[in-house]
Amino acid sequence: MPTIFTFGGKMAKRNVTVADLQAGKGKRQFTETTVFKVEDAITGAAAGIDVLRPEDTFVAETVAAAPETFISALIPFDAYETPDQILGAAIRAVSAGADAVYTPRGLKVVEMLAREGIPVQGHLGLVPRKSTWVGGLRAIGKTCDEALQLYQTFKDLENAGAYAAEVELVPPETLALINERTSLVTYSIGCGGVGDVIFLFMDDICGELESPPRHAKAYADLRSLRAQLRAEQIKALTAFKEDVDAGTFPGPGKAARMANEELDAFREALDRM
Template sequence: MTVGMYHNRPTVADLRARKARGEKLTMLFVETPDEARAAAAAGIDMLSIIAPFWTPAMRAAAGECFVQVGLLYGELCTGEDYLRAAHAAMQSGGDCVYCSASLDIQKLLCDNGIPVVAHVGLIPSQCTWTGGFKAVGKTADSAKAVWDHVKRLEQIGCFGAELEVVPDRVAELIARNTPLLMLGMGAGAHADAQYLFAEDVLGHGTNKQPRHAKRYRNFASEFARLQDERIAAFGEFIADVKTGAYPAPEHCVPISDSEFDAFRAALES
């Protein structure tokens, strides 16, 4: 039985209609129910949640957000692997799946009626072919290769594609000339959705913040303060145990004098 039927959250058809109307969408990569819950409360349109974090608790926390479930490239190998994982993701309340595998595997998912988001431009799992973690599409040939990739995704039936770290003018031309929902990450203002990682928005990532990210809060300093408070609290606990301040009478279970006397009498007998 499918978990979390649509209710009021958008469908693929809804998002396509919003693209056609020129509406800009917002999207976050989240890893915890708290992040998903906050995104839903704020009104974020789409969430990306990778398979290890995708749970019934995450579906519930995501509320009316459209959720893309990321299928893990490298952990899944065959078309059957991906197909089983994609069906499981959809049956547990996913709205589409992200797949960066080969075109034939992506087509297999599409042919089975699963909405598929692919990946073009800088594809982290395959970036050795394009020179590493750097922008793609800065030459005419490279931009044309991104365009051709998008057109192949159209032909096999994909619903959308992450468009990562390409020049804004290239992204604009592509987004305006494809029915695919282009989820822009470092692709300028003209992608159909602006996609960031929650850890970058909140400012607690451990990796170097990418150029396209914007930090709206500084959770790192708050987490550091909380860690200092944890250490201090644990130290106070140690001190209380050593001095006898803990446990105090209010932390202990009482027994009446009569019952305790009866208990001791029973032992003595």
């Protein structure tokens, strides 16, 4: 496991580095999933997931929970308006221990971050927040003309200085041909398993959604388990309230007792007041 010096100025071990991801292109596939709470980071690292993606404001907690896992921090589209704000957020994220940042913003933002030496990942194919430009949530690159346009966006992102791109809902045939012709590390989601890093949201992997997207595959059924847990909680809380209402809570043996002689002495002392 390589030793690195983080952007925050600390020695650390990492399961992979940017250089490892680049060197692995076309030779092996890595995995990535999302982190929304500390437990996600702990379980993701325990499962050997190669890359974890928290939001920028949750990096420190993620690093503390998964100190040896590559962290790619999301800079949300709607969290920051100006370039200076985005740059500040990115610097704070890598200073907190992130190894790279991901942004769905435009090329000028990517260029700005890359000029600072921050490994930056863009977003190509379907960008859900920009889906109005393509007529809605749909696959991108199903025709020759659209695939050629998509290829050009890969080149534009390369030229902007990105090391990687999230590629979403692109036909696997299209991405396979482009992936051979780009230096970008492709983090693919909904691309039929083609890509350098296979990305899937943790709630999709764990089966937490009632209506998951077509490209998702659930490896557990946490939604049903959480429903059972809620039912048990309601059952317990209802029984507790019923006992209180009936005067049977807490019942004998559930509290400390004062010795009779001490109780008598206390009562007499109160009466003398």
